[in-house]
Amino acid sequence: MDVKVLGSGCSNCRTTIALIEQVAKARGVPIELQKVEDLQQIMSFGVMSTPGVVIDGKVVHAGGVPGREKIESWLAGAPA
Amino acid sequence: MSTVPAAARRWPSQQPVPFLILAAIAWLALYQLLAPMSETLVSALPIQRASHLGDALQFFFYDTPKVLLLLTGIVFVMGMVNSYFTPERTRALLAGRTEGVANVMAASLGIVTPFCSCSAVPLFIGFVQAGVPLGVTFSFLISAPMVNEVALTLLFALFGWKVALLYLGLGLTVAIVAGWTIGRLKMERYLEDWVRDMPRTKATVREDALTLGERIDAGFASVREIVGRVWPYILAGIAIGAGIHGYVPEDFMASFMGKEAWWSVPLAVVIGVPMYTNAAGIIPIVEALLAKGAALGTVLAFMMSVIALSLPEMVILRKVLKMRLIATFIGVVAAGIMLVGFVFNAVL
Numbered sequence: 001m002d003v004k005v006l007g008s009g010c011s012n013c014r015t016t017i018a019l020i021e022q023v024a025k026a027r028g029v030p031i032e033l034q035k036v037e038d039l040q041q042i043m044s045f046g047v048m049s050t051p052g053v054v055i056d057g058k059v060v061h062a063g064g065v066p067g068r069e070k071i072e073s074w075l076a077g078a079p080a
Numbered sequence: 081m082s083t084v085p086a087a088a089r090r091w092p093s094q095q096p097v098p099f100l101i102l103a104a105i106a107w108l109a110l111y112q113l114l115a116p117m118s119e120t121l122v123s124a125l126p127i128q129r130a131s132h133l134g135d136a137l138q139f140f141f142y143d144t145p146k147v148l149l150l151l152t153g154i155v156f157v158m159g160m161v162n163s164y165f166t167p168e169r170t171r172a173l174l175a176g177r178t179e180g181v182a183n184v185m186a187a188s189l190g191i192v193t194p195f196c197s198c199s200a201v202p203l204f205i206g207f208v209q210a211g212v213p214l215g216v217t218f219s220f221l222i223s224a225p226m227v228n229e230v231a232l233t234l235l236f237a238l239f240g241w242k243v244a245l246l247y248l249g250l251g252l253t254v255a256i257v258a259g260w261t262i263g264r265l266k267m268e269r270y271l272e273d274w275v276r277d278m279p280r281t282k283a284t285v286r287e288d289a290l291t292l293g294e295r296i297d298a299g300f301a302s303v304r305e306i307v308g309r310v311w312p313y314i315l316a317g318i319a320i321g322a323g324i325h326g327y328v329p330e331d332f333m334a335s336f337m338g339k340e341a342w343w344s345v346p347l348a349v350v351i352g353v354p355m356y357t358n359a360a361g362i363i364p365i366v367e368a369l370l371a372k373g374a375a376l377g378t379v380l381a382f383m384m385s386v387i388a389l390s391l392p393e394m395v396i397l398r399k400v401l402k403m404r405l406i407a408t409f410i411g412v413v414a415a416g417i418m419l420v421g422f423v424f425n426a427v428l
Contacts, residue, residue: 010198039201039399048167048206049199
């Protein structure tokens with residue numbers, strides 16, 4: 001599962017990454033986590049508020065730190 | 081929160097209406113108890129109530145829970161309101177509108193649309209791409225950080241609704257006029273080249289229909305995030321304010337921030353530009369300054385300048401705006417704030 005976190009480095013973005021890593025580890029789901037800080041790349045996804053989360057190329061979240069339940073629902077769709 | 085059983089934690093979002101009613105009643109009850117509680121607390125301590133220390137402590141014990149209570153309530157409500165307004169929806173509302181009206185809308189939307197200063201750049205570009213005029217985008221960018229619920233709540237808590245309303249009105253005016261002015265100056269060519277080369281997009285909105293329960297969750301998240309982040313500043317600020325309230329003689333500040341010193345307004349604005357704190361950190365100090373004779377116009381100008389013109393945000397905006405446009409932005413907003421300060425001092 002390819003997970004990208006879009007953000008220019010403020011604390012919300014770091015929290016989002018940490019949270020995703022935590023949940024993935026707890027569920028044993030293998031993910032490729034990538035942090036995208038380059039503005040032009042962030043804009044290419046059409047995201048206007050960071051942190052943004054892109055899973056397998058699709059934008060699933062933009063703005064604010066995603067709730068734990070939301071992250072779990074994303075990872076639940078992954079093959080174990 | 082981990083000690084609260086899961087079922088209890090889910091209750092507010094599953095029974096939204098009963099929760100909201102109960103929460104409102106509990107909040108109001110607590111609010112009424114604040115003044116008597118603070119007096120009781122101070123009288124229980126082994127000090128003279130009528131002393132400097134007594135004054136300072138009563139101020140602290142009354143204002144700290146009052147401010148925290150107000151802030152929690154308002155941040156929660158705003159968190160719910162914010163869930164109705166996304167940047168995408170705001171953008172769709174503003175795209176292609178004629179300036180003037182659009183500036184007013186943008187400034188007003190800046191109050192209710194959730195905004196984090198690290199999103200300033202993606203948001204700016206997203207607006208420009210969808211055809212929102214430059215000046216209108218600026219109206220939004222000026223009002224969003226400056227006219228925020230934390231600032232308004234604290235102003236209301238410490239100075240009353242008139243001052244809060246004034247800050248709201250003047251803040252919106254500065255945002256509208258400054259944004260419109262920048263639009264008139266036709267400075268589109270001072271956007272960084274890569275921004276202008278970005279493809280045009282349509283202002284689409286992903287319709288996420290949230291339930292009332294989910295909006296309540298958004299409110300809670302907002303409280304955890306905002307109050308959780310600013311409460312140390314509030315405590316520190318009120319402690320300092322309490323100290324000044326109890327100990328600094330009446331006219332000390334009036335001498336250099338009072339009305340007669342005409343240079344105090346520009347000075348306050350200039351000092352405010354490189355400073356950046358969240359609204360919570362600065363307001364209690366502002367309160368104490370006012371109580372000791374500083375002119376209201378000067379103090380409001382200082383506050384607006386600190387919040388609206390922040391060096392970190394300028395650094396971030398440098399990625400999308402050429403220096404000339406940034407300088408114009410700072411200049412126009414600073415001038416607007418100074419005007420507010422002068423008019424205010426003259427009128428009151």
